[in-house]
Amino acid sequence: MPTDAAHSWLLDSDPALRWQVERDLLGEPPEVWEATRARVATEGFGARLLAHQDPDGQWDGGAFFPGDFDWQGPEAAEPGAQPWTATTWTLNSLREWGLDPAVLRERRTVELLAENSRWEYENRPYWGGEVDCCVNAWTVANGVWLGADVDGIAAWFVEHRLADGGWNCDWVEGSKRSSFHSTLNSLKGLLAHEVATGGTAETRAARRAGEEYLLERALVRRLSTGEPVGPWVDHFAYPFRWRYSALNAAEYFRAAALFDGTAPDPRLAEAIELVRAARQPDGRWLQGGRQPGRVWFEVDVPAGEPSRWLTLSGTRVLDWWDAHAGR
Structure with missing residues (x-):
């Protein structure tokens, strides 16, 4: 799919997706994508x-x-x-x-x-949070977005980080090893809190430690054996929900690097190549299969069809990586 055709295909979408295409892929001025973003409410x-x-x-x-x-x-x-x-x-x-x-x-x-x-x-x-890392991460992100006081939940992540640097929602059951899923979701919550409030020295340090947990494992491998951490690493599906994937993690590291003003960490390379390998010859990414369960309505295509949401994510991740790599 030529670039112009790909962009036209992506633009022919719901305002919730279209404004991100305008901002992140096309570089439109704020007055363009902000006007589209305003339509999300109506x-x-x-x-x-x-x-x-x-x-x-x-x-x-x-x-x-x-x-x-x-x-x-x-x-x-x-x-x-x-x-x-x-x-x-x-x-x-x-x-x-x-x-x-x-x-x-x-x-x-x-x-x-x-x-x-x-x-x-x-x-x-x-707004007091729960005991589950992922639940608390989403509550923090939603809380700072809406203006609720969730500083106490952000501090909770400092106290509940595991010795290996990350988090696991099963800590309450006694787990001592961090989870890729739980760690990524926790990082998203801490980043949202930091963007909105500046965070604290402790929450900023916790975010760096959680990032290091994933980076030490190249985002895709077990530290102990070097084997792929799970079959879900290269299974790309939208909505992401709680599930980890190389694409979901790369989206986080892109957002974190843009906020921190840093270049991509070289240890992302293997995950980035998994994202690149999933791109079809026409420049699109295919829906890997949505998680089962009732929804208000579907927001993406069935498994095996080209997904606008995944194509947006995959394209902006590769654009960001390749720009810094000088491709």
Whole structure:
């Protein structure tokens, strides 16, 4: 696919995706992509999710799971599946799609969630966080986006970082080894907090340590054996949700380097080449297969079809890497 055709194909998309193409791939001036970004609240995916917000500020009646979730039913028994309709998952999408947080502030979403939403674990208050690293990371990212006080949750990551440098959501079950999935999600939360607040010396050090955990492993290998960490490393699917992949991790390191004002770490090279290898001859990336579970609506194509979301991610990662490599 020639570049002009690829860009036209990407631009023929929902405002949630289109504004990122305009900013990150085409280098359009702010007045162009900001105008498209503003449409997220009134058109397409963003507007559809906003329409599902409950009067109490939540989505689907729950913090992480829908209020009607049957913990003993078939939905809970399906391997690898869970509903993606509750509050946290919906806020994640709206934030990642670039919704202006003023829209939710006008709806008093922070206050309503503080009053009405509780985590399924121990009935803890929503903005107080939980015990799961990934849940806390998303709460931090969503909190700083909306203006909630989540500094205490950011500090939680300092206290719960494992000895090898990263995090594991199974720490509460006694795990002492970090997880690629948990570490990447934790890093995203800490970066969002740092971008919004500057962070603290302790949270900044924790972010650097977590990055080093992944970089020491070239983002894709076990430190002990050098073997690939799992078959999911080169399985690219949108939405990313909680799952780790070389592309998901490369997107994080791109964002972190741009914020820090640093060049790409050379240890990203193997992960970058996995991203490059997945690019099709026409310049697009194929959907690897969405995670099962109920959704409000689908936002990408079925498995095996060219994905605009993955093509956006893959292209901007390679553009960033290749620009610094002098390709």
